[in-house]
Amino acid sequence: MSSSEDRAVNAFREQIDGPIASYLSSCVHCGLCAHACLFFTETEDPRYTPINKVEPLRRVWKSEYTFFGKLASMLGVAKKVTDDLLEEWEPLIYDACTLCGRCSMVCPVGNDISYMIRKTREGMVAAGYAPDGLKGATQRAVTIGSPMGVKFPALQVQIHNVERETGLTVPVDVHGADYMALLSSMEIMNFPEYIGALAKIFDKAGVSWTLCSEAFEATNSGMQIGSSDLEGELLQRVVDGAESLGVKYVISPECGHAYYALRWEGPNVLGKKYPFQVIHILELLDQLRLKGKLKVEDKVDEKLTFHDPCQIVRKGGVVEEPRSLLSLVASDFVEMEDAGVMNWCCGAGGGVSANERAQPLKLAAFKRKKSQLEALGAGTMVTACANCRINMEEGLEENNMQIEVIGLTETLADHLA
Template sequence: MSTTATQAFAGAGAANDNRTAEERVEGAMGAFARSFGATVAWNMESCIHCGMCADACHFYIATGDAKYTPIWKAEMFKRAFRRESGAFAPFFKVLGLKKKVTLKDLEEWQELLFDSCNMCGRCSLICPMGLEVAELIEIGRRGMYEAGLAPKELADRAALQAETGVPEEVEKPYAELLKEIGEKHGVDVVLDKAKADIMVCAPRNDLNRNPSSVAAMVKVLNKLGADYTFRSDAIVAENYGYYAGSNGLQKKIAKRVVDQAKKIGASLVLVPECGHAYYSLRWQAAELMGETLPFKVRHVTEYLAEQVEAGKLKLNKVDGLPTAFHDPCQIVRKGGVTEAPRTLMSELGVNLKEMFNHEGFSFCCAGGGGMNDIERTRPLRLKAQEVKLHEVDDTGAKRFLTSCSDCRVAFDDAGEHFNWDKKTESLVELVADNIKE
């Protein structure tokens, strides 16, 4: 990789990091070493180089470039493991069979770990040996962060969110935005209630770009008579520490949500239409916090499907328009929320036309894992998204739904670029628009 290219991929700490190259590499190696264990050892030693993970990755499919093979993206981590902790580590060192990782190696690998991976987990699902390839890439990101090589767009947002609770500089506090959304859409937003059974979060993308989705969620909660509240100190659902690869920042961001839920005595934290927010809070927060959380975490579609099944939420039937549904990776493949959206669509009478790759095998929107925020990734994102748009079109659908705000942003961007004839719509909005009075 040229010097110019390496500089283009320099991370948040690269320009201002006063550590020596060796110290930065040691930071990465330390992050890797903290992850070494029996499960990681299995993942490191069990790859049979069959190439099936390549055929699972939309970036490889869209480009045919072997460097996008998922397991190759974990090569730096594998090299460190085999040199430092593997069964034959002494031989690798003495014979020089595995060279020591250098800062230049890490700089070159930043593109593969952050710019061409959504951590969607499709490679892990398809691996015949059961390797958690996406988990290895997540560990790789942690090493990059410790070396000061996480993309600036992600690392800066993570640091700001950990400090303030908000991942961006804003003209108005999110609490004010929530109130304005309520006023504009004619719904009463419950904010900062001292005690409530349900604490609700909102996606940054919806607050800024799709406020009608936030209003829809509030409308349904009000209709159900739910005992809920938003909290000014924990409105944002996303966790940029997860994107950037910083366990420390991810924990600090999650703690803000956990502390507020504890404070109001919530038995449920309701995550909105946001995939990574759901995955990081439901499946990782307890481990990061080192405790069993005293509340449940549910995605909004799970909660609404439960209300439908309990007979508390009744919906009108919609038109018979052929409809495709995108299964968000972090919610469905990695989170297991497969049936809930289909329960809602069935209750609505949606004429669902499943894509060839759907449910757990669905292709990613190509914007997840922080890639929506990294502008330089757009050309590659669009190549992968074109594959997905064709798959949607192949169903003959006239309507396109999903249950993730990041996915909507990604598809809206791709749709505008390709002059696509569909707009990505929110499933929760469709529910809210069709509540039986």
């Protein structure tokens, strides 16, 4: 066994728990999960069947955690995890899966396949089998502090621009503030209007908030690549920042996987509960709406729809909040087919957007969103994830579709009373 095979098998062993064993024991090869996955529906390549993607993990479970498999191993007939297998499966696990979790919702025997694929990535990355683009993003996140290489001075420039435009102060490193807002690099570089939107809304609502110069990055390439260790290292920065400022809440921004990493995986990866609460920006905005602190003066008249970011809605549980907020600001809000917890992924989550090799496949997968949008005829699509947003803008442009994509927070800020 090569050292990389050894590392993979060890990492897979650490991932096998009761749920994984029950899932792998239950699969009857019915193939229904394929039809829940946009990488299969848009390519019809059977290798993209979700359950097929966990084959490396399955082999370790089968040969080491089942009586019959152990017997087969002793006789030397068990299927092994080899470098060839890992190399062949790397594109299936990273390029053709956004961890969107749609397969987990349809499997008739109840397999949470996206949980299984997330765990399979742990073994892949431990053995060095991960896409170069995602490796680079993770390395930049760990060494520089952001997958896009954004440092605090770059954020400061954007803060100054926002302050000039809005005439408001964007608080930084304010000790004892109630809320510490996080950002994604994508927002800092491509959609700084999100920062301005926070400033406007929080000013009107009287929310005590701050940014933290030591911990402003919310994205977590460590989770995307599947390394709990690196994921924990990135999350620890947020915890340290929040603790040093003594905030009560940390606000996860309009970024899907950042929320999932921070809200659901974080305490488990770090092995302890947070001394603060994590709240998604949409949850906070909806709380403000209910308290009457978020009022709009006019509505968007245009036909408008909402794209559900998978990690916020299906896998994050923030389902009703965006709808309540949109009903506040949109007079003609229409839902896509399969909207809500069964919505289709934009095609670029789970690290796919950082993986150059996956770009053609990502554009193929976008056909699903394209047909959803064509059926609807809406001129504007609101979303709550900068990664979904930039990917959909790219997909729409590629397909010559004239649909504007905007963030929900800034939409609200633009119509603030």
